Amino acid sequence: MADTGDEGVVEQAVADAARRLYAVPLADFVASRKALATEVKAAAGPAASKAVLALRKPTLPAWAMNLVPRGDSSALADLVGLGARMRAAQSRLDTATLTSVRGERDAALTAYVEAVAGAADGEGASLSAAAREEVRASAIAALADESASDALASGQLTRALSYSGFGEVDLSGAVGVTSSGSVVSVLPGGAILSGTSTEEAGEADDEEADDGDELTEEELARAVAEAKEAKARARAREKEQRRAATELAEAQAEMSAAQASLDEAEKAARAARRAVVDAQSRLDAARATVAAVDAEDG
Template sequence: MDLDEAVTELYGCELADFVPTRTRVARLVADTDEAAQVRRLRKPTVSAWLLNQLVREDPGLIADVQRLGSAMRSLQAKGDARALRELRQEREELLTRVVAGVEGVARERERPLPASGVDEVSATVIAALADAGSAAALASGMLVRSLSYSGFGEVDLDDAVATRAHLRLVPADGGGESADPCSSEAGSSEAAQDERAQDELAAAVVRLQTAEADIVPAQEALDEAQAELARAQEALRVARERADAARAELGRRRRTRDAQQQNVSALRRAALAREGDDPS
């Protein structure tokens, strides 16, 4: 089993089984470094777990999020505010569908959505519509927490995805042609170039986030090593104290033995002296 297979199985299991499943799949990963990465993976929040299950049960719905997000980002890059407003209704309907899908998964799995769950799910979808990296994170099915978009810049994905190296960018339109049959060849070519640029940007974002994510396990490994060193130093201190106490006790017992030996010798000498003085 490789890292991608292990993570896919882990974030697809029942939430209550996360810890034992993590232990089991980590043992099945052949690569030692990858197995260590699996053991460090965090348990997702309820909202993130439900979204991960929705990705697996209804990939078409997540593809709709990818498609609409790609279209909205393209229009925003062109500054076409009117076209963006025309997509507002579709955006609201898609949000409703995703929330309903998550609530359906929650009922099926008997895992109630928390009070803040609807807001967290909606915020994650909004982030996926606005940001290509977030869309890839959602589509990966490996969310650890919900996402949030502040209205500008890239979405903060720190600690949000189990392993960013395996984010899967889902094609927004299935690789088909432009949806507008009236487009000219020049328009189609421009749209294709724009789509390639968006894909390259999304891929670059994922590569950057992957590089940033590499820092996290390295820091965790350092923290773990420092904690282990501290434990070893404490164990050494305790061992030294025990050794000092044992040496002190050994010295005390040796002094007691020597005193007893001297006492026995004195008694023997006294006994011999009495025997020598005995006239009989």
């Protein structure tokens, strides 16, 4: 049995094992991990074996997402490329570009979710609506954060990702990592699936947008003001929606009360009609009796 203290050898052995492990069917993960740990122990020592055993089993959505970089990754490539462009635009407060790609963003998210669901179907698994939402949340996180994009492209996610709307995406426990904290395996192409690295894509986008010219102070101030105005409008719309929802709920409650009153009134009217019919019947009977008595007296 090998007993190497070479950290590079250990990490390479773990990376190779992880590349194989995260490609196996989900049901075979635990058994495959154990077998690979034994194999790695003989080749690179107990430290490597222990690291392989520590690799987490992915959730179903994560496993399904790991299939995409290993198959038809065009949807992932589009998502990665779009994310690089959006982050570059965000860094220079280019609200016009961010607004113009909304349709492309929605299409890219939908295409990626369908690609993941299709890959899962191809392996005999089916993603629930909740699982699809986790996939979509992971794609949104990849658009917002470069590290999340790399994790999505690595093919070794262990759980879905999420983005809170600010800051970096929390990747703790979300992707297989080495003892040094680096991703243990990056598939060929990885974060460069589109043929352009994230940094290069950002630079290319900068050149297309302003031919290398930086924003003037006036343009920057205008962009910030526009962003604030957009945020204020969004808040106003949200407030208006809440008010409308409250008014709708009140109107529905009033309608329900009115309907209940109407039902009671109709019930009372039916009872009154029955009482009238009964009274008429009694009156007719009384008249018949009187007529009979008059006939006998006559």
